Amino acid sequence: MQTSSRFPAPPAAPTVDAPRTLEIAAIPADGIGHDVVGAGREVVDALAAASGGRFSVNWTEYDWGSDYYAKHGVMMPADGREQVADKDAIFFGAVGWPTVPDHVSLWGLRLALCQGFDQWANIRPVQFLPGITSPLRAADEKDLDWIVVRENSEGEYSGFGGRNFAGRPDHQEFSVQSAVFSEYGSERIIRFAFELAMTRPRRKLSKVTKSNAQQHGMVLWDDVFDRVAADYPEVTTESVLVDAMAAKFVLKPGDLDVVVASNLHADVLSDLGSALAGSLGLASSANLNPERRFPSMFEPVHGSAPDIAGKGIANPLGAIGSAALMLEHLGLPEEAAAIHRAIEETTRRGVLTPDVGGTATTADVTRAVIDHLALVPAAVA
Structure with missing residues (x-):
C-alpha cells in the first residue's frame, strides 16, 4: 500500500475468528426507510441464523427522523451521536418528509452523523443486475x-x-x-x-x-x-x-x-x-470512517419516497446491498458476497418491484433474497 506519513494505512477489517455479536444501530428515519431497513435486517438475521454461531447481530433501533422532529423540534436528540458512537455500524434508511424542509432534515440527521463521525469516504457502486432492463x-x-x-x-x-x-x-x-x-x-x-x-x-x-x-x-x-x-x-x-x-x-x-x-x-x-x-432503488452506499475511529454508516441511495411510503412496494435491494457492504466492512466478506449473489439470483429470476418493471412487493423480494442465500455455497462460513 502506498501511503504518506500523514495517511497511514487504515486498519484492516476485523477478522472473525470466534463467535461475535455485532452491535448495529438501525435508524429507519422517514418514509420507505422503515420498509427497506426492515428488509435489510431480515436478510442479515437470516445469514446470522445460518452461520452456525459464527456471528449474531444485536440491533438497537432509534426513532429519529421527521416524526421525531414533529414532537421535539429536532431530527435527533442533542446527544444522538453519543448514543450510537460505540456501535459497530449504523444501518440507515432515508431522510426527508413534506412537513420538514429538506435542508433541516438532511443537516439535522444524516449529515450530522456523516460529518460528526468523519465518514469522509462515500462508496457508491453502480450495479447492472441481470433481469433488469x-x-x-x-x-x-x-x-x-x-x-x-x-x-x-x-x-x-x-x-x-x-x-x-x-x-x-x-x-x-x-x-x-x-x-x-x-x-x-x-x-x-x-x-x-x-x-x-x-x-x-x-x-x-x-x-x-x-x-x-x-x-x-x-x-x-x-x-x-x-x-x-x-x-x-x-x-x-x-x-x-x-x-x-x-x-x-x-x-x-x-x-x-x-x-x-x-x-x-x-x-x-x-x-x-x-x-x-435501472432504478435508484438498486443503489447501495457506504459512508466510511476508514480509520475506524467512529462507526461507519450504510444506507441505500434513494430518498424517503413519500408517494409510496407504507404501500409495501419499495425496492429493498439498495438497502440489502448496503447491508452487504456493512458486513464486508465488519470482517464478514463471505457473507457479504453471498448477499450480492443472492441479489443477482433474485433479479435474474424476475422477482422485481414496480420501479424496475415487476409486480413483487418489498416482502416478496426480501424473501426471495433470503431463499436464494441457500443456493450460495459461501452463505455460511
Missing part, C-alpha cells in the same frame, strides 16, 4: 461495473455561509454558500480512490473536476490528484470535467472503472449511474 442500450453489449468514490466531508456540502439582510425591503436578502476544498481532505479521498483502483483488474481511476470554472477549490483538487498519482504508476488516470463525465456515463460507460469526485459531483453522478442501471 437498463435504459442504456450499451448495457446489453458490455459488462458494466464501476464505483463512484465520493468525498463525503467537505467540498460543496461543507455548510459554510449564511443568509443576511432579511429585513431589507423588496426581497433584497442575500446568501453566501462556500465550497471548502482542503489539501488534507482532498488527498485522503484521492489516495483512498487510488488504493481501491489498485484492487481492481483494470486499475483505472477517473478524476471528475470543474477547474475550468472553479479556479480555486477545484484547481487545488486537481493539483493534489496529480501529486498523489505519482505514487501509483500502476494506475491509469484521466481527468474529466463533470459535464463531460455525465455524458460519458451515458455514451461510454464501458470506459469507467473507479470514479473519484467531490461531494456534490459524486452525489449527482452516482444517482445518474444508478438510474442507468
Whole structure:
C-alpha cells in the first residue's frame, strides 16, 4: 500500500475468528426507510441464523427522523451521536418528509452523523443486475461495473455561509454558500480512490473536476490528484470535467472503472449511474470512517419516497446491498458476497418491484433474497 506519513494505512477489517455479536444501530428515519431497513435486517438475521454461531447481530433501533422532529423540534436528540458512537455500524434508511424542509432534515440527521463521525469516504457502486432492463442500450453489449468514490466531508456540502439582510425591503436578502476544498481532505479521498483502483483488474481511476470554472477549490483538487498519482504508476488516470463525465456515463460507460469526485459531483453522478442501471432503488452506499475511529454508516441511495411510503412496494435491494457492504466492512466478506449473489439470483429470476418493471412487493423480494442465500455455497462460513 502506498501511503504518506500523514495517511497511514487504515486498519484492516476485523477478522472473525470466534463467535461475535455485532452491535448495529438501525435508524429507519422517514418514509420507505422503515420498509427497506426492515428488509435489510431480515436478510442479515437470516445469514446470522445460518452461520452456525459464527456471528449474531444485536440491533438497537432509534426513532429519529421527521416524526421525531414533529414532537421535539429536532431530527435527533442533542446527544444522538453519543448514543450510537460505540456501535459497530449504523444501518440507515432515508431522510426527508413534506412537513420538514429538506435542508433541516438532511443537516439535522444524516449529515450530522456523516460529518460528526468523519465518514469522509462515500462508496457508491453502480450495479447492472441481470433481469433488469437498463435504459442504456450499451448495457446489453458490455459488462458494466464501476464505483463512484465520493468525498463525503467537505467540498460543496461543507455548510459554510449564511443568509443576511432579511429585513431589507423588496426581497433584497442575500446568501453566501462556500465550497471548502482542503489539501488534507482532498488527498485522503484521492489516495483512498487510488488504493481501491489498485484492487481492481483494470486499475483505472477517473478524476471528475470543474477547474475550468472553479479556479480555486477545484484547481487545488486537481493539483493534489496529480501529486498523489505519482505514487501509483500502476494506475491509469484521466481527468474529466463533470459535464463531460455525465455524458460519458451515458455514451461510454464501458470506459469507467473507479470514479473519484467531490461531494456534490459524486452525489449527482452516482444517482445518474444508478438510474442507468435501472432504478435508484438498486443503489447501495457506504459512508466510511476508514480509520475506524467512529462507526461507519450504510444506507441505500434513494430518498424517503413519500408517494409510496407504507404501500409495501419499495425496492429493498439498495438497502440489502448496503447491508452487504456493512458486513464486508465488519470482517464478514463471505457473507457479504453471498448477499450480492443472492441479489443477482433474485433479479435474474424476475422477482422485481414496480420501479424496475415487476409486480413483487418489498416482502416478496426480501424473501426471495433470503431463499436464494441457500443456493450460495459461501452463505455460511
